[in-house]
Amino acid sequence: MGIVFKQTFNNTIVTFVGFGIGAINTLFFYTNFLSKENYGLVTVILATAALLMPLLTFGVQNTLVKFYSSYKDGEESTAFLSLMLYLPLLIIIPFALFTFFATDFIGDFLAEKNKEVRGYVWYIFLVGLAMSYFEIFYSWVKVHMKSVFGNFMKEVFGRLCIAILLVLVYYNIIGVDFFLKALVGVYVLRLLIMKHYAFSLEMPGFSFKLPKNYISIVKYSALIILGGSAAVILLEIDKFMLNQYVAIENVAFYGVSVFIATVITVPSRAMHQITHPLTAKLLNNNDRPELRKLYKKSSLTLFIISGIIFLLIILNLQELYKLMPVAYRGGMLVVFLIGLTKVLDALLGNSNSILFNSDYYRAILVMGVMLAILVVVLNYILIPAYSLEGAAWATFIAIASFNAIKIGYVYSKFKMHPFSLDTLKVLLLLCVLGGLFFFVNFNFYPVINIALKSIIISLVYIFVLYKLRVSEDVYSIVSPYLKKKSKQK
Template structure:
């Protein structure tokens, strides 16, 4: 087995184990120990640090992966590529830090409801951003070297275990909240230092600058690509982070904390799409290379059915059992996010039902339009949050996410149809939605039994049995059985 296959297998195992740890951490452990306002602070700090680091990096993490093959030369220390990869982003960090410090009064004014909580940790946001930046650059360097499993382990597993330990110590009274926040920043910084030590251990920590690096590829070309990547990356970061930031500003840190938990609960719907994306991305690229649009269209339809099947089941399973999920959190105030969860589930479900339209665009000859879609989605998300958060609070943020996801997926689906005459829908999608509606209605009709846990088991069992039975009675059974056989064989 080659290094790429080995690293890929390890990454898959680490990713799914990390998803489980992440769910326990962010949905059960942290909200059990932290009040919504405290949870909101950590969410806002993490969002600030992520955007701060993205702006500082100037797209150089993506640039590193794209252009490293031209610099690869182990005997000559890759012509000083690592100092170049780190140098401009660190200069960018210095510039952004000056702006960040000068902007402190404005930022605290934006978060006037919780300025007393954010103020003491404002400078620590810069520290967290620095280590976030260094981690992303080193991670990109390791990806270029085909060493991806260790950095995935640090991010997906070790970091979440350390955060769980810190949260447990805070919950048991061994740490004050101030010490918890510093420890939270500390463990995020620690994994960056561990990654640096790993680079040294494998003999790839080459920090001495050389003039040779300027002769391999024109620096202007690298910077231009970085600028393009920055626009794409920052739009994605805004989409993921801006709702929490704006909710904390327009409403309160408490609402931001409740919303963060609602967002984490709904994230389960992303798992099938992420798993499929690992397969779909290279396969679609190959279809484009061969100009085999017929097979691509067939793949588009079949994967859309599978995503719709999984998405409907997960959305109904979560939505019908929210009482049980929130009962696992010992703080009832987080249940105020129930409506937000349902809205977020609806948005993610629509995203699933419209299939791999985004991957088709980004692998197509018209891939630059993906940047337009990402920027449009980021702008729409910001505008909708501005309009909906003031009157509706955290439900407004969730509704903004739903409307933005629906709009961008309608636009992408239309673009693929107009450009390449491919669309993912047929009568079987209607069958899936019908089966989901019948199974969901039957499970919802079950009365509350003597305990929430027993009710959850009965609803989940009825939903799964009836949904599966209805689907297996349709032509979809061939796709589903083939997928199950393929999955079983691959294991």
């Protein structure tokens, strides 16, 4: 896994930096510099835009990855890349016209519970549009195995800009209205920079000639819209539906809890930047042995990293809450349930890449749509009854079900699964550490308590993994350091 591990390592560093900035924004700047209502408004705008994104891309970001490596002819490749740029316009133009003529209708629907949302229909559309073409250009660079800069733009750039804007709000240099306009501008600027970088790697010829397999491409893209929409619905529909049922400040509270749990996805997001195009290449070359090897390694590596992050979050959550405003404290069950779904996602390894880049993508798309419907129904039932915790339960049930189906489907079609005896070893180790350290607390300042407990748990975890030699990647990283220390002694 040379190129995979190298770029995953670089992407992990970048993603952790991005999430570090995001943590400062989410846990401290937003909660202290904006009112609860305005923070809730930002959460609704971004969540709704994210729901639009897979629709506006026309599935092109996945289509680009699946088909790009199959083209050997330069003229066909040019025609394909040009089609990738034009295809989303089939949805974007009609959607823009609908938004223009039905702005009031859309605003009334979004503002059924919270009137503050009504005036921000175009903000949502423009952010969704910027997100969509950004993902297309991000896939453009990923097929060239150049994912680190794109990952920086995705994870760091936007959050850093927003942090600066929030500081400007705090010092009354700009108002909240200007902040919300600038928020849209940040996403547009991020798109333009990504476009420039993508074209620097491969400038499209802007050909109006269609590639020979354009029918297969369009069919795949149209179906991938369903899959992409289903995936985003599973992730974002809870915040969107909370806006329809509870006061907008509660959306902010829920958003904070979800962000804390989402830190667990950092290694997955980093690894998938490179495993996604690599999986497509292995499938196109019909290299099943390497695909099986990548499947198991990606699952084990992600479980090792995501599992310890989940454990550190849960064991330090009470200390973290002490650093936040009183209104945002609580929601431990939300963090636990959403966090557990992220660990389950990590266990899948590159399952999603295998399914979406294989000939079996249609079946999994249908399953995804059915589960998206399930999560909407569960939210409809559970949010009115249990509020924020109901939304968390709905997400957990739907995603756990979907993941079980995906693992079973990959096994039925490819006769391989991501688990091994090492997976069980890691699970047992996490459970033992969780049981041991749940009752261990220190009486220092919360930041010191979090750091001290995290360091102790992490050192024990890494040492046991090293001794058991659970993962060759982990062993190869830790081994040189331990050997240096032993020589010094």
